[in-house]
Amino acid sequence: MKVLYTNAAASVEEWITNAEASLDSSARKIVGLDVEYDRLRYIFVGFCTAEDCNVLSRSNHYVHNLKDIQEIWRDPDNKKKLQGLKDVAGAIIYPIYFEMKDGFGRAEHRMWANPPPLPPKHLEYATWDAYATYEVFRRLDLFERGFFSLFKHPEKKRGRDW
Template sequence: MGFTREFMEVQAHGNTKLHLSISKDHSVLLFQLSAADKNCTRFNNFIADPRYTFAGFSINGDIEMLGRVGLEIATSSTSRRNGGLQEDELLQAMGFIKEFMEVQAHGNTKLHVIDTNDLHKAATTIEHYDRHLQFEHHKIVRVDVEYTNDAGEDQKPALVQLSVGKDHPVLLFQLSAADNNCTRFDNFLADPRYTFAGFSIDGDIEMLGRVGLELAHFVDIQNEWRVPTTTKPLDSLGDVSGILVHDGELTNAEHSRWACLSMRHIEFAAKDAYAAYEIWSRLTIVQEGLRRAKVDKEHTRKRARSCGNYDY
C-alpha cells in the first residue's frame, strides 16, 4: 500500500537540519521505486530533463540500474573525483554529528551512539563523561582505536570508540576527519584518574602516539583474564565479548574502511565498546569483592587469635 513519512528535523551537520535535496532549505525525497505500484510520469520526466544536472558519487552504476527499469538521467556529473577528493574525504571535509538513540546491543539493552568529527560535540560528550565518572569509585573507560587504511608509518588513528556504560552515550570520534585537535578530548585520554580498558591495547597506544595523543592509565584486558581450564575457544575476555557482537561482525573489507561509517560500522563499534566496558567493569567489582572478603577473613582470624580463640 502507498505510504508517506515526513521527518522535519533530521540532523545533517553542525546546526543544519533537513526536512526529509537541492539544498538544505528544500525537502529530500526518498522515493521507494520498487514499492511503487505504477510509474510516476512526473518523476520519470524530471530525471530525464536535460536542464538539470544530477550529481552523485560513482554515478555510473546508478545510471545502469535505473536503465533496467526504463529510467534515464539526461545530464549527470560524478563527484568521485571532485578536486581530487574521494567520497569519504569530501564527507570528512564537513563537520558532522550523527546521533542514534536506540542502537541494539543485546537483549533489551539499547545504546545512545554519537558518531562525529565535530570538536564541540566531542568536547561536550567528554564533559558528560567527566561529570559521571567523578562519582564513580572505579573510573573505567572502554577505549578502542580503528586505523586508517594507509601502509606502514603513514597509518594513523581513524576512529576512537569510548564507552562508560549503557546509560551514557557511546562516542565514536572520527579523529582522522577532525579539522583540528579537541583539547578536552586529548586531556581526557591523558587524565591519570581514569582507567582506559582495551584489548591488545599496545597497538592502539602506539597509533595514538603518532598523532600526539597519550593514554596515561590503561589496562590490557587481554592480559588480565583467562577462562579457567580452557583449551580455547574463549580463553580471554576478548573472545567472550566477541560473542556479544557476533551478529554484527564486519567483513574484512569493512574492517579496512573506517573513514566513513556505515550503519553496520556504527552498530558494531557501539556494541563492541559497550560489551567490553560491561565485562571489565563487572569483573573489576568481583575482584574487589574477593579482595575485601579475603581481608575481612584475615582480620577475623587475627581477632580470634588475640582473644585466645583458636577454633577457626
C-alpha cells in the first residue's frame, strides 16, 4: 500500500506516476480515494463521497469514474439505517474494522480541518481508511465479476468423474 499526505501538487503528480507504474501489470486498476487526486483511467472508490467531491471541486478538481461504496452495497445483517465504512469493512474484511473509529470524538474530528501536519493518530486512521476503502471495493468488484461470469459462461453439467 502507498499513502501520500500532502497539499503540494508536484508531490501528487510524482505519487500518481509511481502508482501508475505499479498498476501497469494489474488487470484491474483500483485506487482508493479520500480527497486526493483524479485521473480518467481509474476507478476511484470512496465511502460517502459527496463531501470529498465538493472539496475537490472548490479547487477545480473533479472526480470521474467514481464509485461510492455506500451507494452500491450494504451489510444485509446490519439494521442501521446509515452504515459507515467501519460497518461495511467489518462485515467484508475483518471484524476489527468495527473499531476503526474508536477514540475519535468530536474534538478529534475537528482536527481534520487544522493546518498541516496532522497528528500521527490521524495519519494512521487515514491510512486504515484508505486501505479499508480499497480492500472493500476490490472484494466487491471480485464478487460481482464472479457472479456475472456465471451468467456469461455457464458451465456445462458433467457426468461423474468416476
